[in-house]
Amino acid sequence: MKAFTFSLFARYPDGITRPLTGEVGAPVAANDGTDDYLCSFSCPLIGGGQFRSRYPEWTYSAAVSFLRFNMEGQGFEVCDAEGHAADIAAPVTDDYGIPCFAPARFHGRCLHNGVLIDFSAEIQPPERHEHGGWGCAVELSHYGQLGPIQSGSPEHAYELAFKFLRQMVDYRGEGQLTDRNGAPLLICAPVRPPRKH
Secondary structure: OOEEEEEEEEEEEOOEEEEEEEEOOOOOEOOOOOEEEEEEEEEEEOEEEEEEEOOOHHHHHHHHHHHHHHHHHOOOEEEEOOOOOOOOOOOOOOOOEEOOOOOEEEEEEEEEEEEEEEEEEEOOOEEOOOOOOEEEEEEEEOOEEEEEEEEEHHHHHHHHHHHHHHHHHHHHEEEEEEEEOOOOOOOOOOOOOOOOO
């Protein structure tokens, strides 16, 4: 998940258009002693803010969704420079072709039926689905490949994949996820730590 900017236009019912610009930041770890993550967003016509959660993929998806929802509420149509309908699109690759959504792999141990067992899972970056929309493949030990988990946007499919994996672990009755060193294992998207000043 990487920061991105957008430059579009807002077309109002009376035909007037205005520039519609803004940005969504990359999720970062909160630097306040909590396990939370933050994702900031801004748009001069709509406003800005910040989402906070234990799950960085949720903050990123929520920021983009918030801007989309409020654009509809403002009563204008989002369009490109040629006047065609457009939408805020979280990029799947950056300007250098590097994926913006990292694959996530989890290895550790969990409690299952009172016995500690090895645990492994993997979530792949979102890919365009052949029937439209986006999907993320999920693989869970003892289950094999699941999904893809689909949505209309890549950032939401990515978020849903992590949510699905957490629900599958709960459904299996497993708990006390730990890494191989015995530390608690939280199923969330990989995020770069905040920069040290």
